[in-house]
Amino acid sequence: MKNNKEVRVRFAPSPTGELHIGGLRTALTNFLFARNKGGKMILRIEDTDRNRLVEGATDRIIEAMNWAGIEIDEGVCSDGGESTCQKGEFGPYVQSERKGIYQKYVDKLVEEKKAYPCFCSSERLEEMREEQMKNKQAPGYDGHCRELSQEEVDSKIKNGEPHVVRFKVSDSGTTLHNDLVFGKIEVENRVLDDFVIMKSDGFPTYHLACVVDDHLMKISHVFRGAEWIASTPKHILLYEAFGWTDEMPSFCHMPSILNKNKKKLSKREGSVSVADFKNEGYPPEALVNFIALLGWNPKTEQEIFSMEELIDQFSIEKIHRAGGVFDLDRLAWISAQHIKKMSTEDLYVQSLPFLEKKEFFKNAAENRKTKDFVKKLLEIEKERMEKFTQVGEKNQFFFSDDIEVNADDMRWKDSKDTDTKENLQKGFDVLEKIGEDDWKLENIESTLLEAAGDKRGDLLFPVRAALTGQKRSPSPFQVAWVLGREESLKRIKKAIDSL
């Protein structure tokens, strides 16, 4: 690979559904590399399998990438609305719009006898494979149509017989490629069969389309999942057949992402799409951080990264080979770290949609739904949150007007109800002296601590319980601060009266 070549990488998903976690990793790696090298990031849509198309999938893939903060310089993009657009000089960037281009290149190979039409029925192919399996042979095309005479081919085509085009793979020799992550990978050509490059519906297969496009779009580096390692020799053979080996991109395969039982991540095991994680309330930076660290390591002890830091520190040499297990515990921890670092304003903006879905929030009084109130709540929940879906969940007493609290829950160690009552009254008295304007966290804290003296639990515990109605909760200072003077005093009063 010439190092003066402009870095151009592409993420090339098929629009068959939501963007998968594995897809996100591929997209992210492409993006990090492009940004690190000052190159271009291209989005190409590979929709040559007409049977698996899912309507709207392209939009959802772009949406997921946007959410994750992966930007596209060229190719298919979102115009901000419902539909997609394309930008760049190497378009179109949607493969179904490039049918004519592929046809031209396939014709060229056929002309040069490097490829040939194949009329074998799927039934025959299936039988052939069964037979091969039975004889413990490697299944593969037997070359049946390789030797068809020109007349036979012409007449079959004239009769409109359906056919595919196969690439002729030599029976001898080996194909070698130097993978940037896995190193030298050598395969004997005889284990490769004459693979299909053009399907009977006139669409190219992945192998052909991807090679033609990567060449025409001047792609410098191909980052893709390890599942493609085995077919890379086919692609190299194609580059050779076209005479494009000089400008062949570097191949860089990424280790697989596995689930707990070390199998390739699949839907059965729970969330696998980026949209799932978004809906579960993980901040995008957290998912990105987590995914970046699966199969890549900065060689330092840093664990928490912003996108900028990832771009800055990315390098291919730090990608490793073994597959990695997707560990939700670790994601949760990384997510908590990101949330802790967020500004309260940012946390508010991101978690509000989740809060608004909750019944306890919908049913709350209007003065508990204000931005001011929610931000105060978030200020104290920031330290306890792993994902946005948890917002308010453990502290619903903030939103409810009649909380119930009983004497047992307010009892500090083995004190008596009369002690509880006394301490609540004491708390009430000192808090009442704080004016509305002075109702600040520091003031509340210092006032209560002063009143408590060296017997903190005796005062603080019942006050906290009276304010929350819960056995566990944030501190009485924080709760009182969020709740406000009036409501706090009201709750303590109510608790006193209940004793």
Add this chain to the structure above:
RNA sequence: GGCCCGUUCGUCUAGUGGUUAGGACGCCAGGUUUUCAUCCUGGUAACAGGAGUUCGAUUCUCCUACGGGCUACCA
């Protein structure tokens, strides 16, 4: 079955021809603390196995095992 790839604590990983094999998550135990959470300290736990090379292998080579991928007119 064939081909290709991989293998360090349960998980993510660092690392070296001679190290007490390091960090992080999780878990456990302590501490701080009014409870919860945060935070701090400590603990737990790994070089898949076998040969070979070597004075010495976790590190280099080979074999085996295990795991994964591919083996489609899917990508």
